[in-house]
Amino acid sequence: MSDLRDMFFEECDDLLEVLSTGLEDLQNETSDAETINAMFRSVHSIKGGAGAFGLDRLIKFAHAFENVLDDLRSDKIGVDATITALMFSGFDHLSDLVDAARDDNDLPDTDGAAVLAELKQTTQNANGGVGGDDDDDANEVSSDDFEVQAMDFSFDLGGDDDGGIGELPGLPALGGGEEAVDGATHFVVKFKADPVLYTRGHDPALLFRALGEMGELSIEADRSEVAPLESLKDAPAAISWTLTLRPDDGIDESTIREIFEFVEGQCTLHISETVLEAAAGEEAAPAADAPAAPVAEAAPAAATAAPAAKAETKPAPAKAPKAEKQEAKSGDGGKKSSEPRNSTIRVDLNRVDRLINLVGELVISEAMLRQSMNELPVSANSAVSEAIGQLKTLSGVLQESVMAIRAQPVRGLFQRMSRIVRESSRQAGKTSRLVMVGEATEVDKTVTERLVEPLTHMIRNSVDHGLEKAEDRVAAGKPEMGTIKLEAAHRSGRVVISLTDDGAGVNRAKVRQKAEEKGLIRPEDDLTDSDIDNLLFRPGFSTADEISQLSGRGVGMDVVRSEIQALGGRINLQSEPGKGTTITISLPLTLAVMEGMLIEVAGESLVVPTVALRETLQPGQANIHDFCDGDRGLSVNDSMLPIVDLGEALGFRAPLPDFSNQSLLLIEGESGRRSALAVDGIVEQREVVIKGLEQNYQSIPGIAAATILGNGKIALIVDTDQMIPSPGNGNPGLRKGSELAEVNSNV
């Protein structure tokens, strides 16, 4: 059941996405009839599933929501701004209810009560003030009610039957009459099928069989109306049956009626109850044969054609005219839509991850094979070398394809953000809209999941700090409504997501002043505009004069940055005074594989992510400068970079006396600061499969993860950001802050 539950909530996410897309279309006036139909179905399906899991609040709310959508699609209500706003609120609350149900949380009763009331009111107004069926309907799907709802049985049973029980003398054919000696209740059921019954998939024999399971049953068929064979048509419909049931314990008239619940209106049915005296059985016995006899005489020709009509306790095999089943592949349903089938399958994420891991191993094995081949005296033109070359290409393509399985469009993520924009605008008393570009861009599922928090925070910031108040916007000649744009695109093997507002831009004077007050920079520091803008990402920085309800939650943009970095991403802010601000996040396509530079330090193999790598150098001693405290710097293009001795920083060995035999890797961190890593040797650039360490070890300072090399050895992946000394960040676990730490790339 828990699997089904998970599946339900997963489906809810998809359904909410459909709903959200529909709402956007409504708002942008790009909707059509199918939009509202699809929205209705989404809410309807949520209600249906919620019913199965007994999620009463969700059922109630979805029901009210669905009613309004139903009124919309039947044009009882027109789409206007008020309705759209209500729909959005409804959507938000529905999402909350789904989330709460998923996490087994209870939302406060007050939550959404207003929306629920408004939805109900809307339906009521649309239906001339009659909203009476409202709660009844909702109750029908409540969890306590697992009753099979019969087709309404209020029709006049036996209405077409002129004769009541009184006109059926002697018909209680008591199974031959031999056993009716206990004075028990018997039911006499008179049944005649209308021809239509046979076209609705019913079969009287099956009804009788069900009846037969309720006790001892005898059946009489009256074939007197069956036409002679030569003009035989609708033979079964011409037969009427009289069934006498001596019921088992607990069987009453209602349970008998239940059997006939689906054939209502398609038959003549009369059920009566008789209590037979002990002695009556014997007396009735001869009478029981009476009606059967004339039947045989009246329609002798039909006897072979019509279903057998033997009186026995099991139903006669009175088969409805069931045609031979035929191959029906023609697909002549007649209602075929030209819509293409979107064929997808849903796969457990664990299976995909296992596949990705296996392919990762395959890539490693392939690399091992290639390495061994290189050590053999085999010509590069040989068949073996060619085959191995092909293997390399194939495993590369295979890896890419497998990665693509995990990819999903950012649409869902973006749509969640549209709610954040609405909510934060409301709270900040501003009006704004969200524009989405490139929602189809695909990103690793984990990445989209982990982007929710940072993006939420960024958007709150944009609405709160970025957008001006309405009057200020108008004064500045901007539209009163602010625009927040979320854009996603693939760019040079990475995913770039940007958030742009058309607000006032970063107030640099204020930022600088604040940063100085907080001691993040010194008054004499020479900072570019971009440097100042990016001070916003520094820990403990907040420009809001008053802590606002929205973004003043003790989390700064520094947290956003570290979350993005944890995903292997970079974040950058560009701002133009008066025009607005753009924050750009650049992310790797997948978290499972990365491009790295294989290096050697103190006999160990290490990998430096290529993302951070700017240059590799074999510097002359002339470019390396010693400082009095033992630190060394590298002069490159008129700037001075700190040199980090990787072997020492990671505790592999004592500091080297000089770097004359070392290679230097110029790395750049997210902050834009750079440093030079001194290493023993550079081996090659390659793709590595990332293996997390934190599951098995604690997080190790200076190390981001590990990988397995072609020769089967483990190589640690260097956390480059921790290898860049910077004034604000320090570098935990590594060398203590030094004078050189003040040097930055702009000096």
Add this chain to the structure above:
Amino acid sequence: MTTKILAVDDSRTMRAMIQTALTDAGFDVDLAEDGIDGLDKLGDSDPDLVITDINMPRLDGFGMIEGVRERPECASLPILVLTTESGEELKQRARTAGATGWIVKPFDAEKLVAVINRLVV
């Protein structure tokens, strides 16, 4: 021979629930996602009974039932409607279209099985 049931519902949760309930009861179950899909699969599936939802994209339950009844070989195939709807008007529509029975969701697996057993040979 095992009784084969074709279940048509656009909700994958609902499909899974139906499948679980019916498979546990010993039926063979084929699944379809909407009316069009259901009609497409009808021939290959060759079911002894069809269960269908009403509200579905592309082709709803009513259309699907009519489509089934249009096929001579399916003239007497039992079709159960399984839906959250319970309005009399809709039931009547389903009956006119050719539905055999109507069960309101959420369904109780035992009852569903009992109803099916009453409808198939």
